[in-house]
Amino acid sequence: MDERNTDRPLLALLMRLAGIAGFALMAALIKLASDTGVHLAELLFWRQLVSLPILVGWAMLTGGLMQLATTRPKAHGVRAAYGIVGMVLNFGGVILLPLAEATTLSFTAPMFAVLLSIVLLREKVGVWRWSAVAAGFIGILVIAQPGGGHLPLFGAAVALGGAFMIALIAIQIRDLSSTEAPMVIVFWFSVASVIVTLPFMLWVHEPLSAHQWLLLLGIGLSGTWGQVLVTMALRFGKVSSVIVMDYSSIVWAAIYGWLFFSTLPAATTWIGAPLVVLAGLIITWRERVVAKRAFVDQRQTTGT
Template structure:
């Protein structure tokens, strides 16, 4: 059984994406707290994914929609899971290596990577506006990272850029799946495919946990499920180029959480570089909106 064709609700999608950004910012802060408490990254990822499976089944069962878990697109779900687990390792790894604000700022380059991927993989014609935005955004990356003289490790910056690259790939895969699949179904299969893989690492990293560590793991599992559902739902009701604008609000949350939980405020270079990256993303979103107007006019009913 497949989900009904999604009805586009752009304004609603923006609010959903805004809520996703806030929720996932809390999850990322919990990942950093869990890592600093001594927990390993594979174990953090395992507990991030495990609660999703029973909770999604419970939600579908109580609402009488258990049939929505059946899917004829297991290969596409498998590809999304493969990309997703790589993206999670890089994304959570960047959080453990970098301060929250810097990791979040470099994560915003996903819009820039999306332009590069559209040119290289989809063979889409990319004009001067979007190539200019790509250059503009990577100048911001250089300002933040300051190769050879920076306040953040270059390896951590590379991991964060790799995570943003994977986000661009994953967004394309999710957008395709939302054409036929329920948002929670996509989240369910992601957890179903990745949890067993992560479980194979547990014998090598398992350790006794304190009550504080269990709190971090349970809280990041629940916030991760909610954030992933909101993220997927936003792509169901709006296009990638429109909803991605709301992701930039995560920098506000990352700054506040970094200050309140880790007593760390970003330096001046981050405040100079982040607007360049955000500006590049906004320029890309605006240009894609402009380019899609003729297509929307032709598709509109007379």
């Protein structure tokens, strides 16, 4: 059996957990770099440029550059378009909001995944998942407090847009992972991102201090670590199964927010976050139940 078609749930969960840890560190470094005056476009450019020599070196050490070849350039193009928009929104959410709040709003990705499954896949969604979406929406309202809360509404909207893109990207990566190795997916996304963001450097680049260069290097390294492991997790496990590990990032966000920025989540976040997390867990559980039921029905239909 082809390794790329083999589900290994425990390995996928551990990879996703380690990848989320890398992304949480990247988010903290992005906020630190932005606070020193580094432009968003420059953050995006260096985040991806640092990845390229790492990926090329990895390929050369494990079998040669031909491993980076692809037969699905259009699919990579779609993934890159989604990914670049997602990066802008997710980086923007981290810059505009406290770390814990930006992280919590990213947990709405499973809710958007439910809505996308209805629109794109024509799935029928029952009371369990609709209830979870409603609970998550209430949690968002509690955290954002529209009309008088502690969060800027524009920042909350940017973070929610990033969560939507996370759901869309996860579906696209799962499809790509059926034929492409994780290294190939990450490499071509990095190439496309560098090409798209390079022209902006002509307008936004300014001389950087040694401290800023170290932050940019850290962003690139931690982001590559996170991206490779998260992509590999989707190769070995289903989106609905591995996405549960994303919730570990709230712990890291709270720790980094306290260590680096001397901030702790607001009381409304502690109230709303459990609702958002619970919504995601219910959706994840329900999707697994539905998938198992469909598998049993298929076996009974085919007589196997």
